[in-house]
Amino acid sequence: MQRLKFGRILAAGLLVLVLPLTATAQLKNIYSQRDRFHPEVGSHGMVVSQEKTxxxxxxxxxxxxxxxxxxxxxxxxxxxxxxxxxxxxxxxxxxxxxxxxxxxxxxxxxxxxxxxxxxxxxxxxxxxxxxxxxxxxxxxxxxxxxxxxxxxxxxxxxxxxxxxxxxxxxxxxxxxxxxxxxxxxxxxxxxxxxxxxxxxxxxxxxxxxxxxxxxxxxxxxxxxxxxxxxxxxxxxxxxxxxxxxxxxxxxxxxxxxxxxxxxxxxxxxxLREPVRGTYRGFEVVSMPPPSAGGIQIIQILNILENYPLQEYGSNTAQTLHLIAEAMRRSFADRGQYMGDADYWPVPVETLVSKAYAGKLSRDINTDRATPSWQVKPGEFMNKESDETTHFSVMDEEGNVVxxxxxxxxxxxxxxxxxxxxxxxxxxxxxFSAKAGAKNAYGLLGGDANAIQPGKKPLSSMCPTIVFKNGKPLLATGSPGGPRLTTATLQVLINVMDFGMNIAAATNAPRIHHQWMPDRLRVEKGLSQDTIDILKNMGHDVRVTNTIGSTQTVMRKGKFFFGASDPRRPGAAAKGY
Structure with missing residues (x-):
């Protein structure tokens, strides 16, 4: 962890002692040395990217x-x-x-x-x-x-x-x-x-x-x-x-x-307006079309807000089952309704509404996986490569990118x-090269994402900022095609539901479900007991190496925190 610089020595004696002690006391309130995973810390700004140079x-x-x-x-x-x-x-x-x-x-x-x-x-x-x-x-x-x-x-x-x-x-x-x-x-x-x-x-x-x-x-x-x-x-x-x-x-x-x-x-x-949602007292601001990622994150959070995840616990079978079911329904809507809004009427307001999420949640069996063939796009009226990359920056003035x-x-x-x-x-x-055909990564698409001159292909990219009390709390995002959406989502859940620091939130094992194919991907590191319970609930569980590579910055008080995902080599958080 980078050594903190708590300001210049303005005077000798007592003042030299008081300034570091005060800053240290403040830091202890928001960052525990007892945590298993520790973010980078800075006092003037923070940069996190997938490559240290x-x-x-x-x-x-x-x-x-x-x-x-x-x-x-x-x-x-x-x-x-x-x-x-x-x-x-x-x-x-x-x-x-x-x-x-x-x-x-x-x-x-x-x-x-x-x-x-x-x-x-x-x-x-x-x-x-x-x-x-x-x-x-x-x-x-x-x-x-x-x-x-x-x-x-x-x-x-x-x-x-x-x-x-x-x-x-x-x-x-x-x-x-x-x-x-x-x-x-x-x-x-x-x-x-x-x-x-x-x-x-x-x-x-x-x-x-x-x-x-x-x-x-x-x-x-x-x-x-x-x-x-x-x-x-x-x-x-x-x-x-x-x-x-x-x-x-x-x-x-x-x-x-x-x-x-x-x-x-x-x-x-x-220049576009982001999509916005709320979740348990936080404001979540993310990508609008032609990305599906921001809408999906807000939609999934809206569904999950109907369940006491904190009571169920982090990465328990019950919590993961509900997250997977919410993912399943969001990806079903992705293929049907989402595309470049300059060329297709994407029903953004409905997709991110609490009322629509409530309707979707009522169809979720809390004890049993819903087969994807039974999940249709909601009735209310292809994947990018893993080699996408993400970076996040916060400066001392409060600007965030x-x-x-x-x-x-x-x-x-x-x-x-x-x-x-x-x-x-x-x-x-x-783009959807052919209606109903999968792209290189298994995502289905239709008319909403058909090729047209000047049109932008549907994306999963979802750079996201979370606000608390009107101030930016954290900024994050990830590569990974449709998995970048679910990786980003789980960092947010780990912070907002379970109070993890951003390093712990980053390191926690992840899951991914994209409706079709009907498989629940889980990272290595999830316990076999949890996997067995998910299988007994009807999930077709497939263990995979990694899901996403989030790059996250956070600001609390005077301090900046950075967490670069260890799932990709060479990534680095750098503060000063």
């Missing part, structure tokens, strides 16, 4: 006078270098910002869009089946990237430091190179066949002779550094109209892709645009 860069920006938004922008660019399988400038995502000065909480939606030439049946074979190759590892798989435009909007509206200063750390990393760690070795080895399929990708991640970089060796990304320099100097115009745009459009045209110069030039991020962005699969489509060092996403798989 990026976390350090975020803290450096705060120390230089930047606010939480400035730190988030620098982290976003840095992760494109240090965590290339998920961090990106060729993908998209969502950033939620809370502004201390005005009390406003807003969402910057920089999700990828379908190109103008996209159409509903573009991934169907002549026999009507879905062509997975075109959706996953082809130039047609990419939506129009939104990350650079989204980070620029955040800077223009809410940032403080010069744009160049925020991109500079990533440029330095790309030029100097990074040391290959175990995570790089594992993920590049796992994706070796796909990454070697494309010449520019092979050049970026492998040695000249085609061999892999070894643990501890340094790998630099000169083409990516060049792109970052252009973005630093010219802003988003470099990416959407200038040299980078020209290279993306040319690569698309040469390889059967459909993203054009006009598509890039016309891309604009959108929680951001989730992605390339979809690990390394996206696996395609690097020649001369740019930029990996392209394969986010088009998050």
């Amino acid at each position: 990026a976390s350090n860069i975020g803290v450096d920006i705060l120390k230089k006078g930047g606010n939480a938004v400035d730190a988030a922008i620098a982290i976003g660019f840095a992760l494109a270098v240090t965590l290339p399988r998920a961090g990106n400038i060729g993908g998209g995502g969502f950033m939620m910002v809370h502004l201390a000065k005005t009390g406003e909480t807003v969402v910057i939606d920089y999700r990828e869009k379908a190109p103008a030439q996209a159409h509903r049946d573009m991934y169907l074979n002549p026999d009507g089946t879905v062509n997975r190759h075109l959706l996953e590892a082809h130039h047609l798989a990419s939506g129009i990237p939104g990350t650079v435009a989204g980070l620029w909007m955040a800077h223009e509206k809410y940032g403080r430091l010069p744009w160049k200063d925020l991109v500079a750390p990533a440029i330095k990393l790309a030029e100097r190179g990074i040391l290959i760690n175990n995570d790089h070795v594992f993920t590049i080895t796992k994706g070796k066949k796909r990454l070697k399929e494309f010449e520019a990708t092979r050049k970026m991640f492998f040695k000249a002779d085609g061999s892999m970089y070894k643990l501890g060796e340094r790998i630099a990304f000169p083409d990516l550094a060049g792109s970052l320099k252009l973005i630093a100097e010219q802003g988003p115009s470099a990416f959407y109209e200038g040299e980078i745009a020209q290279k993306i459009a040319a690569d698309m045209q040469a390889n059967g892709g459909i993203i054009s110069l006009d598509d890039l030039k016309n891309y604009k991020p959108v 929680t951001n989730t962005y992605t390339l979809n699969f690990s390394f996206g489509s696996g395609i690097v645009v020649p001369g740019t060092g930029i990996l392209l996403n394969n986010e088009m798989d998050d």
Whole structure:
């Protein structure tokens, strides 16, 4: 745990003793040394991300006078270098910002869009089946990237430091190179066949002779550094109209892709109002469409509010059964009703209402699992990759940023645009390529999420802020496709229902149910007795290694707390 800095020594003698003792006494009221798991602690701010170098860069920006938004922008660019399988400038995502000065909480939606030439049946074979190759590892798989435009909007509206200063750390990393760690070795080895399929990708991640970089060796990304320099100097115009745009459009045209110069030039991020709910005296603020995640979190919490979970206990069979049943019903609604609200009438108010949750809860048998075939979308009138990544920031002024962005699969489509060092996403798989067909990760979809030009694919990403008495208490989010929603949810439940500190809330074993397939995923670490009880209740329990990778910050009084999920290597919370 980081050593706390309790202020400068302003005088000698008694004052030197009183200040630390007072701060220590305050800290004891909100943080116990007796806990099994301990968050990082800071007194001026907190940064949590899935990669420690990026976390350090975020803290450096705060120390230089930047606010939480400035730190988030620098982290976003840095992760494109240090965590290339998920961090990106060729993908998209969502950033939620809370502004201390005005009390406003807003969402910057920089999700990828379908190109103008996209159409509903573009991934169907002549026999009507879905062509997975075109959706996953082809130039047609990419939506129009939104990350650079989204980070620029955040800077223009809410940032403080010069744009160049925020991109500079990533440029330095790309030029100097990074040391290959175990995570790089594992993920590049796992994706070796796909990454070697494309010449520019092979050049970026492998040695000249085609061999892999070894643990501890340094790998630099000169083409990516060049792109970052252009973005630093010219802003988003470099990416959407200038040299980078020209290279993306040319690569698309040469390889059967459909993203054009006009598509890039016309891309604009959108400022949205978050969805809001309440739960046992807390206010929960999360992602609106085109993400389903925020609606699902609020809907599930609304269902669970009808049950005394604290009385049942954390991770008991009864509590987990009820959470699973709430998840099951929420995912049934996801496939039927949720899509890009700019193109489909998503019934948000109904889905997040207490009355609708009460109706759903009345159908839950507290002693028996409901078979998913019996659960239909409520009558009231495909998964992103595990390689999404999330980061959260709080600053001393009270500003909060929680951001989730992605390339979809690990390394996206696996395609690097020649001369740019930029990996392209394969986010088009998050659309419903065919009504009633599963995407790469088993999620069903229909007309609400059908492909249309300019439309954004349905997401599960759900950066979330919890407020208590009108003040931000914690911010969190996770990668993991539909599991990112349920991972984030369980961190919230562990804090709000069971009073855990955020490290304990992060480390607790998790479950996941997404309606179809009708399986209850549980992490290793849940007791066999509990698993047996869940099986006897009718759940088809499947033990899995990990669910999600949450990155959580909290503020209580003068202190900041950070918890980076140990489920992924290299993650780090950094306070100061």
